[in-house]
Amino acid sequence: MYYKGFIIAAATFLIIGLFHPIVIKTEYRWGIRPWWIFLMVGVITIAGSLLVENVMLSALLGVFGASSLWSIGELFSQKKRVEKGWFPMNPKREHEYRTEYGKKS
DSSP states (O other), X not given: OOOHHHHHHHHHHHHHHHHHHHHHHHHHHHTTTTHHHHHHHHHHHHHHHXXXXXXXXXXXXXXXXXXXXXXXXXXXXXXXXXXXXXXXXXXXXXXXXXXXXXXXX
């Protein structure tokens, strides 16, 4: 039986699931400022996936890197979701958000 595809699929599911709360907590604590960390992690892990001979590890590095890059857009989208009231706003950074009508709070 060939199991590598199943392991890659399960790990992909877990990696994507891991990034969801990371994005929410990052935006709540620090806003969108750390987007460049997601960029660096994504570029480094994708570059690493090109240098690793093991297919499973290479695939997982690529998935992790792509998820990290995707999280940049999700970080900015999360800020908009907070502005819409869908997620809690960090009261310490209330001045960084816009109200429903595009005006600063």
